[in-house]
Amino acid sequence: MKTKWFIFSGFMKPVTLSKMVVMTSIFVLLFGNMAFFTNVIDVYPVSLENALFLLSLVIVFGGLTSLLLSLVCFKYTVKPILILVLLVSAPAAYFMDTYNVVIDDVMINNILNTDMNESRDLFGVSQLIYVLFLGVLPSIYVCKAKISFQHLKIAMASRALLIIFSLILVLLPIYFLSDFYASFFREHKLLRQYANPSYYLYSAIKFSGSSFGGITKTLPLKVIAADAKIPTLDIDRELVILVVGETARADHFSLNGYDKLTNPYLQKEAVVSFNNVWSCGTSTSVSVPCMFSIYDQSNYDDVKADSTENILDILKRSSANVLWLDNNSSSKGVADRVDYESYKASDKNSVCDIECRDIGMLKGIQPYIEQHPKGDIVIVLHQIGNHGPAYYKRYPRSFRQFSPTCNTNQLQSCNATQINNTYDNAILYTDYFLSEVIQQLKVNDKNFETAMVYISDHGESLGENNIYLHGMPYRFAPDNQKRVPLIMWFGESFKPEINFELLKSNVSKKYSHANLFHTLLGLMEVETKVYDKEMDIIERYPE
Numbered sequence: 001m002k003t004k005w006f007i008f009s010g011f012m013k014p015v016t017l018s019k020m021v022v023m024t025s026i027f028v029l030l031f032g033n034m035a036f037f038t039n040v041i042d043v044y045p046v047s048l049e050n051a052l053f054l055l056s057l058v059i060v061f062g063g064l065t066s067l068l069l070s071l072v073c074f075k076y077t078v079k080p081i082l083i084l085v086l087l088v089s090a091p092a093a094y095f096m097d098t099y100n101v102v103i104d105d106v107m108i109n110n111i112l113n114t115d116m117n118e119s120r121d122l123f124g125v126s127q128l129i130y131v132l133f134l135g136v137l138p139s140i141y142v143c144k145a146k147i148s149f150q151h152l153k154i155a156m157a158s159r160a161l162l163i164i165f166s167l168i169l170v171l172l173p174i175y176f177l178s179d180f181y182a183s184f185f186r187e188h189k190l191l192r193q194y195a196n197p198s199y200y201l202y203s204a205i206k207f208s209g210s211s212f213g214g215i216t217k218t219l220p221l222k223v224i225a226a227d228a229k230i231p232t233l234d235i236d237r238e239l240v241i242l243v244v245g246e247t248a249r250a251d252h253f254s255l256n257g258y259d260k261l262t263n264p265y266l267q268k269e270a271v272v273s274f275n276n277v278w279s280c281g282t283s284t285s286v287s288v289p290c291m292f293s294i295y296d297q298s299n300y301d302d303v304k305a306d307s308t309e310n311i312l313d314i315l316k317r318s319s320a321n322v323l324w325l326d327n328n329s330s331s332k333g334v335a336d337r338v339d340y341e342s343y344k345a346s347d348k349n350s351v352c353d354i355e356c357r358d359i360g361m362l363k364g365i366q367p368y369i370e371q372h373p374k375g376d377i378v379i380v381l382h383q384i385g386n387h388g389p390a391y392y393k394r395y396p397r398s399f400r401q402f403s404p405t406c407n408t409n410q411l412q413s414c415n416a417t418q419i420n421n422t423y424d425n426a427i428l429y430t431d432y433f434l435s436e437v438i439q440q441l442k443v444n445d446k447n448f449e450t451a452m453v454y455i456s457d458h459g460e461s462l463g464e465n466n467i468y469l470h471g472m473p474y475r476f477a478p479d480n481q482k483r484v485p486l487i488m489w490f491g492e493s494f495k496p497e498i499n500f501e502l503l504k505s506n507v508s509k510k511y512s513h514a515n516l517f518h519t520l521l522g523l524m525e526v527e528t529k530v531y532d533k534e535m536d537i538i539e540r541y542p543e
Contacts, residue, residue, distance in 0.1 A: 014148040017155070018162045021073050024082045024142070025065040028197055029058065031134055032089045035096035036061075036194035043188055044180075053180040056173035063169025064198050070162045075149050083139045089197045090135030094127045098412055099389070099468035102193040103200040105207040107471050109302075110283045115329040117344065117355065121390035124410045190476040222308040224294060228318040228521075228528040230376065236493065238320075238376040238524050239369065239448035241437055244288065245430065245456030246328055246385030247470060250275055250485045252420075252427050260402060262427040265435035266487065272503055274486040274537070279458045280513040282481045283471045287457040287513060288332045288382075294530065296514035297474070305333075311517050312338050312378070318526045320376040323368050325361040328382045335380070339368075354393055358383045358433045365440055376524055377448070381437070385430055388460060388469050391422040395429035402428075411468050419462050438489050450491030451523060455516060456484040486511065488538070502539040511537055 015023070040057060044050045073081050092103050101107065150158060174181045184191065193199050250256050254263045255273035266273075280290030280297045290300045292310040316322045316338055324335035327343045343349040343361045351360035361381050369377060386394055390409040402421035406414035414422075434454055441450040459481045461467040470481045490498055518535035521528065 014146040016158065017073065017075070017078050017147055017149065018070070018158050020078060020082065020142065020145065020147055021069045021162065022066055024085065024138075025062055025069060027138055028085065028089050028134075029062045029065060032093040032196045033061070033194070034093065035100060036191070036196060038097075039100075039191055039194050043191060050180075053177055053184075056177055056180075059169050060173050061195050061198065063166045064195075067163060067166035067170060068198060068201060070159060070166060078147065079142055082142045085197055085201075086139045086142065087131075087135045088200070090131045090133075091127065092196050092200050093134055094130035095122075096194055096196065097130075098126065098410075100466050101469060101471055102190070102473065103196075103203060104193060104473055105203045106281070106283055106286060106473070108200075108203055108207045109285050110471055113285045113329065113332065115344075118329060118387065121387070121393065121409050124408075126410060126412075190473070193473065193476075220307075224309050225314045225317075225526075225528040225530045228314045228526050228530075230318050230320070230524070230526055234525050237448045238378075239441065239444055239450045240376075240378050240520070240523055241365070241441060241452050242378065242380045242520070243434060243437060243452065243454040244291075244328075244380060244382045245454060245485065246284065246383045246387050247458065247460045248386050248427060248430060248456035248485055249459035249480050250277065250456075250483045251480070252424055253485050253487075255487065256485065260424055262424050263431045264428075265431045269435060269438055269489055271487050271489045272500070272507065274488075274507050274509075274511060276508050276510045277455070277484050277486040278510070278512045279456070279482050279484050282458050282474055282477045284328070284457050285332055289334055291455070291457070291513035291516050292334045294517055297512060310334055311520050312380070314528070315376075315378050315520070315524060315526065318524070318528075320378050320524060321368075321372040322378045322380075323364075324380045324382065325364050326382040327356060327358050327361055327384050328387075331380075331382060353396065355384070357396065358385070358430070359436060362436055362440055366443070369444060378520075378524065383430065383433070385456070386423060386426040386460065388423075391419070391426050394426035399425050399429045399432070401425060411463065416463055423460070423462055434487065441489070441491055445491040445493060448491070449493040451494055452487075452489040453516075453519070453523070454485065454487040455513070458482065459484055486537075497540055499539040499541050503537075506537070506539070 040054070044054060046054065069081070069085070095101055096103070149155065252258050252262060253273065254261050255266060255271070256275040279287050280300060281287040286302070289302065289305040289310070290297065292312060293300065293305045293308065295304060312322050312324070312334060322338040324331050324338055324340045325343055326340065327349070331340065341348065341364060343364070344356055346352040346356060349356040349360035350363060351357040358381070365379060368379065384394065389411050392405055392407045402424045404418050405422040405425065406418040407422075408414065411419055434452070437452050441452060444450055458470050460470050461478060461480050464478065464480060467478060472478070472481055474482070515535050515537050518532050519537045521531045522533070522536040522538055
């Protein structure tokens with residue numbers, strides 16, 4: 001009994017609300033900010049010159065957390081809020097410590113749009129340990145603790161003192177070390193985005209505000225290219241397959257000069273591979289809607305994209321038959337108004353082992369073509385591709401050409417060679433998949449002008465500078481997350497129209513996702529005032 005009483009005596013001893021807030025702030029600061037302090041020390045190495053500044057950062061961000069919590073923790077909210085902060089800060093610390101990602105509003109959107117299969121790939125023993133020791137156990141303490149609530153006047157005075165004291169902890173070091181903090185805030189903006197929980201709390205508020213704004217300002221779908229049409233003189237039917245890749249980076253394609261042969265199948269085909277193409281975002285939830293929209297990276301936002309027609313809407317209105325086949329989480333709203341089929345489960349996809357394979361989508365192509373004897377056809381294939389961190393799941397065992405591999409989602413337990421080999425095996429499988437798409441088009445080449453366009457949504461970090469996966473804020477993200485492959489193939493009926501010599505001379509010209517909108521309009525020969533020939537990548541002979 002004495003032992004049991006001793007274990008729970010901490011729960012039995014009353015603590016004030018202010019003390020509970022401060023204790024939680026200190027706990028998260030000390031145990032949930034390894035990524036923050038590691039990245040700070042990389043920029044401001046431990047030295048006599050930097051010692052005072054580094055110590056002040058502990059004080060400033062501890063004070064900031066205490067200030068934020070003191071503004072929302074009251075008699076009936078203190079326990080739920082502190083428990084929520086602890087339970088969210090624990091996995092946030094895990095992902096920042098393990099993959100060196102930041103939890104901003106875009107990442108929160110990614111989390112909310114991630115399906116169970118993708119989420120399962122992120123789970124591991126290390127994450128459970130983080131959640132248990134940084135989240136669950138301290139939450140039990142908060143839940144069981146007896147909080148002494150003071151008389152209203154005393155409580156208000158105590159709260160005022162906590163807020164004032166927290167403000168002093170934040171402002172005083174910044175004032176006396178203004179030179180350091182000017183550099184910290186102006187030149188190293190990314191560093192503060194690792195602060196746990198202050199930055200993800202800020203991001204959550206920002207995300208909630210934009211989401212609420214998007215709901216309250218929902219407008220009727222804006223029609224663009226209302227004049228879009230395919231000329232009556234165009235009697236040739238187009239069959240275009242657009243493959244939307246997942247997490248593929250351009251520099252791991254041997255077609256672009258990579259030293260490992262990751263494209264043995266495509267090198268046998270007459271493809272054109274562009275090596276200087278840049279994504280609209282660093283996550284699927286941004287890049288996919290953006291690449292199908294009329295907006296470029298600088299003026300894109302999800303509210304505008306959701307309330308404006310995309311290229312698939314225009315193609316459908318111009319009498320094309322449009323189909324989206326998906327082996328990823330979803331179309332992110334792009335295919336809401338066209339035919340859509342999911343191939344994520346074995347009831348639809350007949351090629352499944354540890355997961356359903358991209359190649360299974362091809363079985364849906366020919367039936368659709370035969371069911372639509374009139375009009376042009378556009379088919380979008382949305383891959384699972386190279387989605388991480390479980391790259392080893394993204395290809396069948398027969399494609400394990402590069403070894404040794406990293407057969408776990410815990411990338412930090414593998415070396416660079418293993419990670420790159422595993423990632424490259426998935427690229428190799430995509431290479432095979434694309435070659436099979438081409439074979440499918442060749443079958444239909446006599447009846448259509450056929451073409452394939454492959455472009456990835458974003459790239460991936462594979463441990464360079466200790467950064468993994470994707471989703472970094474765009475302006476801070478390394479090029480590996482933004483530079484994507486773009487590959488084109490054209491059937492025999494298309495070839496007389498295209499100036500291949502000029503097209504191939506442009507493979508190193510800078511393009512982006514913004515070019516896709518106009519390139520598809522040109523490829524489908526749709527006439528509309530919104531078409532910009534200068535944005536069309538494909539070079540044609542003058543008519």
